[in-house]
Amino acid sequence: MIFVVSLISTIFILIILILMLEYRSRSRRALARRMRYYASGMDNPQDKPKESKTLSERLRGLLRSGGQLLSNIRHARGLDLKMQQAGIPLLGAEFMILLVFSAVLVTVIVAVVSKKLHIGIMAAILTVAVEYIYVLLRIDRRSASFTNQLGDCLMMIANALRAGFSFLQAVELISKEMEPPISDEFKHVVRDIGLGNTVERALNDMDRRVGSSDFSLVVTAVLIQQQVGGDLARILDTISETIQDRIRMRREVKTLTSQGRMSGWILVLLPIGIGLFLTSMDPNYLDPLFKEPIGQMILAGVIVMEIIGAIVINRIVDIDV
Structure with missing residues (x-):
């Protein structure tokens, strides 16, 4: 009732x-x-x-x-x-x-x-x-896509600056010519500046949305250049090369740690697969694990150890570059 x-x-x-x-x-x-x-x-x-x-x-x-x-x-x-x-x-x-x-x-x-x-x-x-x-x-997927596009984006901005474009014109060019997600973010910057925000605030807001350490470096370089002057195109070329090297290193690290990540997935999925296989062969075979107090304690301990093992393996293979 x-x-x-x-x-x-x-x-x-x-x-x-x-x-x-x-x-x-x-x-x-x-x-x-x-x-x-x-x-x-x-x-x-x-x-x-x-x-x-x-x-x-x-x-x-x-x-x-x-x-x-x-x-x-x-x-x-x-x-x-x-x-x-x-x-x-x-x-x-x-x-x-x-x-x-x-x-x-x-x-x-x-x-x-x-x-x-x-x-x-x-x-x-x-x-x-x-x-x-x-x-x-x-x-995570959008941040990774943004980082992968950032090197080409900086090269395009540097070439536009050398061709006589202003920085805002180069940003607008990126918003029109490149693919999402980086074009969407720069469209947001162009819109913010058009509504009256300063370049510094628009770039800082974009940095907060993106959450990329690589782009934070770009924002810092652009803001310093606007205050003290200098060849922004050359600065962006140097940053672009650095970002490309970091992306290349991340891919190498991901390749080298693929075996460890696969071991983590096997560690998590293998007991579940064996349990499903045994249940399909004999539906009553695993009843003591779920009905007996000792079996329930063992099952809880196994789950805790599985979680700890997955976390440890993830920490080992998660190398910050």
Whole structure:
């Protein structure tokens, strides 16, 4: 009975939340239509044909409306930077709403299917963890792509400076000619400067978003050159060669440590594979590990040692270059 009441209450709260977000989204759309009416000089705001919105656009509108409610939360503001670093077009508050909504939805579905509330809660925690890990993986992948493009980017800026371009013109050239993610970041810099920010602040903001030690060196060199003068093209050529050497060294280290990383994966996956194989051969073979107190203690010790071994191997093969 308690489970049924909690399930109905959860669904009721979700419905109220969706209705509130939809109401706020409609108000924002009405305001946008009025602004377009006065900006375009139409005879009647109703004369403009209604735009058909896809499901994804409606969901994004709901996320925006909900994000306004959580925009002042400190953790939401901290997630804004991670969203920018991952290249995800969401605010931190919108991502928090997405996490909460997916957690509640998974909890309800799994709890209804399994008829056990604690299993639904565990599935929701796993879902939130997977989504957050996905964001971290996107940040790592985007940062690696940015670093790999940085050497060519600096060479292009140096050549543009030698051809008579100013630094801002060279930055705008990069934003148009190169591929993402580095072009997206320099577009952000051009937009910030166009809105009135100084070059120093725009570059520092980009450095904070990117989080690359190589680009920090570039920002420092550019800012010092603007204060004391000098041949910026030659400085960028030297930094570009240094970055290319570091990228080459990272690849060599990654190749040399591939055996250790493979050993770590085998260490983690081999016991799981053996357990699945034994269970497929005899479903009752591993019952003592899960049902007997001694077996549960052994299983907990094995999991702890697996985690410790994976961490130690990761520390050994993770060489900072």
